[in-house]
Amino acid sequence: MVEETSRDTTTTKKILSYQIIDNFLDTHEFDFLQTKVMEQEHSWYYGESVADESKYENEAYFMHLYYMDMPEKIKSKLKPEFQDRLPTKSESFDLVKPIIRKIDHNYLLRVKANLYGRTETLKHHPDHQDYHFEHMAALFYVNTNDGFTVLEDGTEIESIENRLLLFNGATMHHSTTCTDKKRRVTINFNFM
Numbered sequence: 001m002v003e004e005t006s007r008d009t010t011t012t013k014k015i016l017s018y019q020i021i022d023n024f025l026d027t028h029e030f031d032f033l034q035t036k037v038m039e040q041e042h043s044w045y046y047g048e049s050v051a052d053e054s055k056y057e058n059e060a061y062f063m064h065l066y067y068m069d070m071p072e073k074i075k076s077k078l079k080p081e082f083q084d085r086l087p088t089k090s091e092s093f094d095l096v097k098p099i100i101r102k103i104d105h106n107y108l109l110r111v112k113a114n115l116y117g118r119t120e121t122l123k124h125h126p127d128h129q130d131y132h133f134e135h136m137a138a139l140f141y142v143n144t145n146d147g148f149t150v151l152e153d154g155t156e157i158e159s160i161e162n163r164l165l166l167f168n169g170a171t172m173h174h175s176t177t178c179t180d181k182k183r184r185v186t187i188n189f190n191f192m
Helices: 027-038 093-102
Strands: 003-007 018-022 045-047 061-068 108-117 136-141 145-151 156-159 163-168 173-175 183-191
Touching: 027 093, 027 183, 061 093, 093 108, 093 183, 145 183, 156 163
Parallel strands: none
Antiparallel strands: 003 018, 018 163, 045 061, 061 108, 108 183, 136 163, 136 183, 145 156, 145 173
């Protein structure tokens, strides 16, 4: 059974403040996804900066881009070299399909996993927007740890495995590291 906690429950068509859904995937689907994403064989790629690289240094992390695309009206505004790389889909895309199927969306923009290494003290990353246009974001927590997500209004969302956080991806927010596990792993979904 899915336990759901909502804040500011305006309709999904209008971007809501945020919504938390615990036990988002059934046990079998979650266990399979968690095992695959957390195993040593899962591919991770070095990211220079958690937020805008031109503004922040020394904020490195690891990521896996499962999927990325843009609607034509947005894609046409991108630099040609970036347009040519879209859409892109990783060999591990099937891992995230159970989550995608359960998210109400019209257009999937991006699916990206983030891995932050353990730090001795909890480190807050810089505030950022996923994209600078109205869209929804869903953050899926792969493992439980003492890190969290901080929303624009200062609300802190705990990292609890198999939790999904829905919020406006165009609003400022940020992540943190963790201190009690070897790594903090989340999967970020952006959609319209």
